[in-house]
Amino acid sequence: MQRTLGTCYYPEHWPEDIWQGDAARMVAAGLTWVRIGEFSWSRIEPTRGDLQWDWLDRAIDTLVAAGLKVVLGTPTATPPRWMVDRHPDMFALDADGKSRGFGSRRHYCFSHQGYRAEARRIVTLMAERYGPGERIAAWQTDNEYGCHETTISYSDAARVAFVRWLEERYDGDICALNSAWGNVFWSMEYDRFNQIGLPNLTVTEPNPAHMQAFRRFSSDQVVSFNRDQVEILRAHSDAPIAHNYMGRVTDFDHYKVGEDLEIASWDSYPLGFLEDRVGASAADQRRYARQGDPDFQAFHHDLYRAVGRGRWWVMEQQPGPVNWAPYNPAPLPGMVRFWTWEAFAHGAEAVCYFRWRQAPFAQEQLHAGLLRPDSAETPAISEARQVAEELANAGEVAPSQAPVALIFDYDAEWAWQVQPHGQGLSYFDLVLDHYRALRRAGLSVDIIPPTRSDFTGYELILAPGLMHLPDDLRKALAEAAGLRLYGPRTAARDEDFKIPTAPLPPALQGLDVVIAAVESLRPDMPLPLANGDGAVVGYLETLEGEADVLIETSTGHAVAVAAGNQVYCAGWLDPAGLDRLVTTLCARAGVTIRKMPEGVRMRQTATEEFWFNHLAEPVETEVGTLPPAGVLRRARQEV
Amino acid sequence: MQRTLGTCYYPEHWPEDIWQGDAARMVAAGLTWVRIGEFSWSRIEPTRGDLQWDWLDRAIDTLVAAGLKVVLGTPTATPPRWMVDRHPDMFALDADGKSRGFGSRRHYCFSHQGYRAEARRIVTLMAERYGPGERIAAWQTDNEYGCHETTISYSDAARVAFVRWLEERYDGDICALNSAWGNVFWSMEYDRFNQIGLPNLTVTEPNPAHMQAFRRFSSDQVVSFNRDQVEILRAHSDAPIAHNYMGRVTDFDHYKVGEDLEIASWDSYPLGFLEDRVGASAADQRRYARQGDPDFQAFHHDLYRAVGRGRWWVMEQQPGPVNWAPYNPAPLPGMVRFWTWEAFAHGAEAVCYFRWRQAPFAQEQLHAGLLRPDSAETPAISEARQVAEELANAGEVAPSQAPVALIFDYDAEWAWQVQPHGQGLSYFDLVLDHYRALRRAGLSVDIIPPTRSDFTGYELILAPGLMHLPDDLRKALAEAAGLRLYGPRTAARDEDFKIPTAPLPPALQGLDVVIAAVESLRPDMPLPLANGDGAVVGYLETLEGEADVLIETSTGHAVAVAAGNQVYCAGWLDPAGLDRLVTTLCARAGVTIRKMPEGVRMRQTATEEFWFNHLAEPVETEVGTLPPAGVLRRARQEV
Amino acid sequence: MQRTLGTCYYPEHWPEDIWQGDAARMVAAGLTWVRIGEFSWSRIEPTRGDLQWDWLDRAIDTLVAAGLKVVLGTPTATPPRWMVDRHPDMFALDADGKSRGFGSRRHYCFSHQGYRAEARRIVTLMAERYGPGERIAAWQTDNEYGCHETTISYSDAARVAFVRWLEERYDGDICALNSAWGNVFWSMEYDRFNQIGLPNLTVTEPNPAHMQAFRRFSSDQVVSFNRDQVEILRAHSDAPIAHNYMGRVTDFDHYKVGEDLEIASWDSYPLGFLEDRVGASAADQRRYARQGDPDFQAFHHDLYRAVGRGRWWVMEQQPGPVNWAPYNPAPLPGMVRFWTWEAFAHGAEAVCYFRWRQAPFAQEQLHAGLLRPDSAETPAISEARQVAEELANAGEVAPSQAPVALIFDYDAEWAWQVQPHGQGLSYFDLVLDHYRALRRAGLSVDIIPPTRSDFTGYELILAPGLMHLPDDLRKALAEAAGLRLYGPRTAARDEDFKIPTAPLPPALQGLDVVIAAVESLRPDMPLPLANGDGAVVGYLETLEGEADVLIETSTGHAVAVAAGNQVYCAGWLDPAGLDRLVTTLCARAGVTIRKMPEGVRMRQTATEEFWFNHLAEPVETEVGTLPPAGVLRRARQEV
Ligand SMILES: [Zn+2]
Ligand SMILES: [Zn+2]
Ligand SMILES: [Zn+2]
Incomplete structure (x- = not known):
């Protein structure tokens, strides 16, 4: 595989007479790819049925003629204003029941059948026109599913679809649902499926089984929305299909969407993310303000390598200050090159910079590009050019497997959100904390979906926080040769969000441990570990069983226990504690650690x-x- | 009175074949009481009119046969789903006007006449079936009135009822209301009662008289809802009737509800409360994380002794970690016994642990019980068993009166909420601060309702913060023999929330003091007291008059003044200041102090x-x- | 001009038999003015069409007879309850779409045509009755436009009016609007004007051009609402017309409203403002808790001198603790006199104390007056009396021009709110920070509207943060003789909120500087200046061009650059940095600085x-x- 660069371009934003010059400058900068079209519906179809392909034909021809490969986006993330006249109820509703209207983007509910039909219609028209032949080198479906918290909708369309989804899941047996959810608890039993509402606006918290079902349903709606498009595109085109996922958007199952795609890609904004979603301390936000978090991007790179089953891109790479974070500093000189090489280090096929030229209008007018609004160069384009030159001498590369596997499971992420037990306890953070510790130990990591059935080749497999452990995964892990780390909360809930009782969790074969009790703790109450650094913070289980204690608190409470090549960790460890755990695991697994200096x-x-x-x-x-x-x-x- | 223990049990949650074993284990653990039924409406009446008493008959029979005494709860806190089809508008509306729907509990508006009729219907059916005979040893009405902020509803049903309530209060004379509320102020005068809306969604703050009236009305709705049930139960049963109040739920007048009951009870969750409602400092939240606040439970014990006019229980006692607080630590070993004895020290008749067995499903699946979900014992049951053994040798006890009276008035609580004047100033906190100081001085305290007419036997009577001083209480206090402490804000408002002007407050006979001015202060601006420790924080009045100054600030501003056995305190004192005040009062009253070590x-x-x-x-x-x-x-x- | 005092009086709040005594006491205290009537609509017209002028006639006669001059307020800020029956949709809607109802004040939407007609009707009736003759010495329109965030309404009436406003602005050409706003960006193009909604409830942020247009429209609605009243009053009366603006209410253009008035006035509550809107540090909130911010009132005095084109009053002066701030301390003895003289120092014609007597009822019952509710004197009246005596010997004064001009532009305030780029970056704060630095340097300042065309006489002209620089102002500044300070963000947007691109901003003639890039920074990441004190905080531009560098960061990033008598500042400076900037500017402009001690x-x-x-x-x-x-x-x- 040859590693390549690209950019995101909006011909509809610029006078046609500069397209050719732009294309030539892209090529001169060493770029291979140009992504276009994903927000252009109002130009393709200014009023319903009035298709205007000419400008897009000319734009594509111009770019292709200059030697660029075109990624064409379906425009479904930004339905035009006339759509709202046809489908006034197409919007998602927020948890307060307020409709989220027209005037920005992603203004649709994934369950609205009218809009679903419109989306299929425009994708069909686009696929029919651009699918045949060689003009399009790749496709992108929609744009950043789930961004701006758009996965979950409390609309009536969503309610109707949720009821149908439940009916299917429980084979039309309302008693089965009542029993699975324990609805007897507060007389919440239903007589008919269509009595079931969405789990918002209840007096106190809804049944967690109800919430988790709604989270799974909401994710499935994204999967099926995307599948609609993939099926149409594939019927007309041989080009690979991608979607550009957004950092730390975990409201739908990226693996499941990815199963329908050839390529996973994600949009990497290291400085924006450090300000608005990493969750780093204020000190780290200052320390890395112009460089970004040292692990957050890498984690996503490894995640999308898994989502894309090996094939993945950065579809949008931050090139300078963005407009949307609480604070928007400029990157340190060299960081654009740095981020690009970091993506390649994790196996990216391509890195595309967002965007070619800064727009002087509308929502992102303060989002830097490779060019300024006056078409002068920004520092980013020089760094891109440098990477292009370095790549020219870097040769082809092949996929490789890391020694360490780390399971990341969207279902577990929702389960922890539904029932954190302690304020702020997040599965994403738990997995990221483990990932950070592995990286501090100099280890390369593969992120693994919970559907993996074969762990051959992994010396160490980490599976923290899997609140529900599907049977297949349980079996695959049991059969793995490498050392496995489980816990906390492993298999703490069955598929319907009940606590298994016969026996209590985690019920791991070959590891005699029972979660006898759980507690969550104030974050300012760390429980120090015995014999060295580290502490349990925020969450701790009380274990019973005969497994050997590897790590315990200073008061003798077992934290990590082991038998053979299985380890169970009963608490959330702070960074020093995780370093100890990783050191302990690696020693047991025979994995060599190379301690990294800070940063x-x-x-x-x-x-x-x-x-x-x-x-x-x-x-x-x-x-x-x-x-x-x-x-x-x-x-x-x-x- | 013999002190007893009990537990809360949900036969409908468990297979019938384990009921008998559960009952036998309860008896073996030394428990006397078992509370059942309060969330079981959907099992008693799965569809409207289809009464299913059999299972409940068998459950009661099983428990009684094992030797337990049954407390039967009316199931009105959890109307089944079919109720919502009959009464789609039965829900409370929040202050934003959003309806709070089905899917958890307490999903009804106290003013909804349709639901009120349904509640009377089911209680009647239950009373007719179980009232006669000896099967039921006590009743519980509904469950935790007001919990989850359910007292106040901005529904149309509430508006209609509020208008009627006002019409009655002002004898149908809208001019009287306009005048009493000072509606001329911003041209807010009404022509007719039915123009009056609820005091939410106004542009800036509503008239405080309007708000206070709505608070009183909302409380009265709870009282009348409860009275409906009591009247029905009493017509069919001789067993005593209780309600289980919830900690720091002050939106309705617990005394008034209590007047209709034989027994007051409350639900005591020391660790959950410390995290979510005590208002302790972060340092105290850490220090007492596994033990609970040293005064909060005691305060409620003393409060419900007053609400129950001597007869009171803990209906739900925390037995381990709960599920619902921001953080949910496990109690220190011994605390379940400790809390139980603390309740008995304050005069409880019975302490019941919530719940018998942890539920593996639905909202409270992380709420510990006496048994784990797999029916193994938790540490709590051993401690309960220990108390049962200790009680066996402890003999009978009789009620007793404390030397100190502390008045707690729900009307004052609402008045301070309506008009705090300074951010965060809370009457509940003011009274609790005084209570803490009394306890630090080793004093036992009786909490007293504002309807008390006789203070015989009290050497010291504290009445802080009574914004409205009803004539009868004013008279009773004037006639008391003990030393009385008034202020701040004593009698600052008449019954319609006006400032009395002829003369200005507090207008206390025999104590020459006038509140000439009031100010509220940033909490980071303490005003040190002269000659020793302590400071005024947050609130201070400027006094005029000839009373002797007992305590003043370092700048000579009078803080506490006295004449004879009446003292007026013009400010909110910090803990050291309150210790000084209590010392001063006790010296003056001849009460002996025993200084307690911290904790x-x-x-x-x-x-x-x-x-x-x-x-x-x-x-x-x-x-x-x-x-x-x-x-x-x-x-x-x-x- | 003779400087005078006054007070705000509500005869409708008091028994008629005390009016005469009140008037006599006002005169005895040295007061000249009495403002009345602005909240009295329900007494003037208790039901629609039933006009009750008699009481108001008698009140005015009583006050005039005592020797007072009457300011009569139109009562449109508090429409009576019957108005709501006629116009149930007259309310403003908040950004969530919730209607803001009856029960306090300012409960109307400026765009509601039905209420606009009612307002004109009552003002006409009032003008016809009181306009002719000498009884009324001045008028006040409405009360505190915009207070309680009432300028902006998301009602349907507002939407309809906004569409019409846009149609006019873009000459009915929807393509012109689409192009000006860059609506192609996310396919946000409109086909017809009436498709345009209000910029709330969008999925992510709306187009800033859309938001800024809505802000300008909303301001224009206040201007036209006020103009309606002014035209009616002027047709019947020769008395001057004022409005009482509220501190830091910047949602409408006070200059534009002021152009229709003879007198600007504002309501000055130094202690309330320090708590709820100044934005001072906690340390300064403590230090000045009883005195108020040292610059906030002065800034408004200078602002309203500009709004009133020289003629301005304090219509409401805080006389003691208020009721509405988070904390409401009492002023330090002497502050009422101090604030009064401060207003006169800045050129006030009159200072009126709000209010004569503290009301014992309704929303402001804890707002101090010159008298207590029992009619006893408060300390404030003594201080007023002292000022009256001092004024008697102080003689007449004439207007004067300051050496320094500081431009304050409401359009820029909205632009920064629409697009702060960094969290918390506020134009108001930026201008106030500059004002503070000028005052620390002992300089007197004139605040100048952006419509000023002649800067003759100013040695130094500061124009920070003017995101849009209108052509006329650009020209006027270019022609000014004094030293001009521009930046940051000068001319960063054109009139439609686009970034100008040919050339990039600021494009100042004679000053070779280009904003090549912008970044916003965490507030805890100050960038120290080279060679001395001070730092850039929160915002920094990267400059290109040949202008001389006056100030740079310690890493050599240019912060202030100059050519001739034009200076551009590229960042937000902290106080020490602003002191350096002012010192540098004054040295360059030949203005003498007199360094003031703290406070x-x-x-x-x-x-x-x-x-x-x-x-x-x-x-x-x-x-x-x-x-x-x-x-x-x-x-x-x-x-
Ligand atoms: Zn993007
Ligand atoms: Zn409970
Ligand atoms: Zn005012």
Whole structure:
């Protein structure tokens, strides 16, 4: 695989007479890909049925003629204003029951059948026109599903679809649902499926089984919305199909959407994310303000490698300050190149910069591009050009497997949100905390979906926080050769969100441990571990059973227990505690650790080894001094 | 009176074949009482009119046969789903006008006449079936009135009822209402009663007279809802009737509801409350995380002794971690016994643990019980068993009067909420702060309703913050023999929320003091007291008059003034200031103080004396070293 | 001009038999003016068409007979309850779409045509009755436009009016609007004007051009509402017309409203404002809790001198604790006099105290007056009396021009709100920060509207943050003789909220500087300036061009650049940085600085010089020791 670069371009935003010059400059900068079209519905179809393809034909021809490969987006994320006249109730409703209207983007409910039909119609028209032939090198469906909290809708369309979804799940047997959810608890039993409402606006919290079912349903609606488009595109085109996922948008199952695609891609805005979603401390937000979090992007790179089953891109790469975060600093010089190489280190096929030229109008007028609004260059384009030159000499690369597997499961993410037990306890954060500790130990990681059935080749497999453990995964893990880490909350709920009682969780074969009790703790009440650094924070289970205690608190409460190559961790560990746990696991699994200096991360592929300094100061490492924003690429070294 | 234990049981949650075993284990653990039924409407009446009493008959028979006494709850807190089809508008509306729907509990508006009729219907059916005979030892009406902020509803049903309530209060004379409320102020005068709306969604704050009237009306709706049930039950049964109030739910007048009951009871969750409603500092939330606040439960014990006119229970006692607080730690070993004895120290007849067995489904699946979901024992049941054994040797006890009276008035609580003047100033907190100071001084306290007409036997009577002082109470206090403490804000408003002007407040006979001005202060601006510790924080009045100054600020502003056995305090004192005030009052009243070490509290009854160590460390006291969670019970000692 | 005092009086709140005594006491206290009537609609017209003028006639006669001058307010801020029966949809809707109902004040939408007609009707009736003759000395329209966030309404009436407003602005050409707003961006293009909604409830942020247009429209609705009244009053009366603006209410253009009035006035509540809108640090909120912010009132005094084109009053002056702030402390003794003289130092014609007597009922019953509710005097009336005596010997004064001009532009305020780029970045705060620095340098300042065409006489002109620079102002500034300070964000947007691109902003003639990039920064990441104190905080532009660098960061990033007598500042400076900037500017402009001690401010008029000590402690100054709340007035001194 040859690694390539690209950009996101909006011909409809610019006078036609500059398209050719833009295309030539893209090629000159070393770019291969140009993504277009995903917000252009009002130009393709200004009024319903009035299709205006000419401008898009000319735009595509111009770009292709210049030597660029076109990624064409379906425009369904931004239905035009006339759509609202046809479907006044097409909007999602928020949890307060308020309709979210026209005037920005993503203004549709995934369950609205009228809009679903319109989406299929425009995708069909687009596929019929551009599918045949070679003009389009790849497709993108919609744009950033779920962004702006648009997965979950409390509309009547959603309610009707949810009822149907439940009817199917419970085979039309309302007693089965009542029993599975324990609706007897507060006389919440239903007589008929169509009595079931959405789990918002209740007096106190709804039944968690009800909430989790609604989360799963909401995710399935995204999957089926996307599948509609994929089926149409595939009927007309051989080009691969991608979607551009958004960072830390976890309201739908990205793996399930990804199963219908050839390529996963994501939109990487390291500085914006550090300000609005990473959850880093204020000190880290200052320290990494111009560089981004040292693990957040890498985590997503590894995640989308899994979502894309090996094929993945960065579809939108931050090139300078963005407009949408609470604070929008400029990147440190070199970071655009740094982020690009970091994506390649994790196996990206392509990195596309968003956007070609900063728009002087509308919502993102303060979002930097490779060009300024006056078409002058920004620092980002020089760094892109540098990467293009470096890539020219970098050769082809092949996929590789990491020594460590880390399972990430969207169903568990929802389950923890439905029932955190302690304020702020988040499954995403738990998995990210484990990922950080692995990276601090110099380990390369594969993120693994819960549907994986074969763990061959992994020396160490981490499965923290899987509140529901599907039978197949339980079996696959039981059969794995590597060391497995479970807990906390492993298998704490059955598929209907009940606590299994015969026996109590986690009920792992070969590991004699029972969760006898659970408690959540104020974050300012860490429980120190015995014999060294680290503490349990926020959450702790009380274990029973004969497994050996590996780690305990200073008061003798078992935290990590083991038998053979299975380990169960009963609490949420702070970073020092996780470092101890990872050290303990690696020693047991025979995995070599290479302790990274603060801010430094290393990633190995089959043939290459990359070192990254995320700090704004130089750092001494075993491979020499890394400057600020420093990237070192060399042949893979075995220790 | 023999002190007893019990538990809360939900036969409808469990297979019938384990009921008998459960009952036998309850008896073996030393339990006397079992409360059932309060959430079971959907099983009693699965569809309207289809009464299914058989299972409940068998459940009651099984429990009674095992030797338990049954408390039967009316199921009106959880109307089944079919009720909503009959009465789609039965829900409360929140202050934003949003309807609070089905799917949890307490989903009804107290003013909805349709639901009121349904509630009377089911209670009648239940009373007719179970009232006669001996099967039921006590009744509980509904469950936790007002919990989840359900007292106040902005529904149309509430508006209609409020208009009628006002019409009655003002004898149908709209001019009287306009004048009483000062509606001329912003041209808010009404022509007819039915023009009056609810005091939400106004542009800026509504008339405080309007708000206070609505608060009183809302409370009265709870009283009349409960009275409906009591009248029906009493017509069919001789068993005593209780309600289980919830901690720090002050939106309705518990005394008034209590007047219709034989027994007051409350639901005591010390760890959950410390996290979500006590209002303690973060340091105290850490210090007492596993023990609970040292005064909050005691305050409620004393309050419900007043509400029950001597007869009171803990109907639900926390037995382990709960599910609903921001953080849900496990109690320190011994705390379940400790809390039980604390209730008995304050005169409880019975303490029932909530719940018998942890439910593996629905909303409270993380709420501990005496048994785990797999029916194994939790630590709580051992501690309950220990108390049962201790009780067996503890003999009978009789009611007793404390030397100190502290008035707590729901009307004042609403008045301070309607018009705090300074952000965060809360009457409940003011009274609790005084209560804490009394307890730090080793004093046992009776909480007294504002309807009390006789203060005989009290050496010291505290009446802080009574914004409206009803004539009868004014008279009763004037005639009391003990020392009375008034202020701040005593009699600051008449019955219609006006400032009396002839003369200005407080207008206390025999105490020459006038509130010339009031101010509220930032909490970070304490005003130090002269000659020693303590400060005024948050609120201060400027006094005029000839009363003697007992305490003043360092700048000579009078804070506490006195004449004879009346004292007026013009400000909100910090803990050190309140300790000074209590010391001063006790010296003046001839009451002996016994200074408690931090975390230690003492309570005397007529015959017994109890010492409690709320700390997680041992504490030295005048009665020896108290271990963590330590309880010392001995014969009452006079100093 | 003779400086005078007054008060706000509500005869309808008091028994008629005390009116005469009240009037006599006002005169005795040295008051000249009495404002009445602005909330009395329900007494003037208890039911529609039933006009009750008699009481108002008698009230006016009583006051005039006592020697007072009457300011009569139109009562449109408080339409009576019967109005709502006629116009049930007359309310403003908040951004969530909730209607803001009856029960307080300002319960109308400026765009509701039905209410607009009613307002014209009552004003016509009032003007016809009281306009002719001499009884009324001045008028006030409505009360505190925009207070309680009432400028902006998301009602259907507002939507209809907004569509019409846009149609006019874009000459009925929807393509022109689409193009001006860049609606192609996310397929937001409209086919017809009446498809345009209000910019609330969108999925993510609306187009900033859409938002800014709505802000301008909303302001224009206030202007036209007020103009309706002014035209009617002027047709019947020769008395001057005022409106009483509210502090830091910036949702409409006060200058534009002011152009229709003879007198600007504002309502000055120094202690309330410090708590709820100044935005001072907690330390300053403590330090000035009883005195008020040292610059906030002065800023408004100077602002309303501009709004009134020289003629301005304080219509409501805080006389003691108010009721509405989060905390409501009492002023330091002397502050009522201090605030009064401060207003006169800035050129006020009159200062009226709000209110004569504290009301014992309704919403403001805890708002102090000159009299207590029992008619006893408060400290404020003594201080007013003292000012009256001092004024008697103070002679006439004439208007004067300050050496420094500071432009304040409402359009820029909205633009920064629409697009702050960094959280918390506020144009008002930016201008106030500059104003504070000028005052710390002992400079008297004129605030200038953006419509000013002649800057003759100003040695220094500050124009920070003018996001849109209208052509006329650009020209006027270019032609000014004094030194001009621009930036940050000068001319960053065109009149339709686009970034100009040929060339990029600021495009100032004679100053070679281009804003090449912008970034916003976390407030805890100050960028220190080189060679001395001060830092950039929160916002920084990257400049290109040949202008000389005056100030740069410690890393060499240009912050202030200059050519000739034009300076551009690229960042938001902290106080020390602004002191450096002002020092640099004054040195360059030849303006003499007199450094003020902390808390001390000086103001010069043509003939007088005033020194004010805002601290609660005495301060040493070059004019001697100023006591707490100290005011020194002397003949103007030239240095
Ligand atoms: Zn994007
Ligand atoms: Zn409960
Ligand atoms: Zn006012």
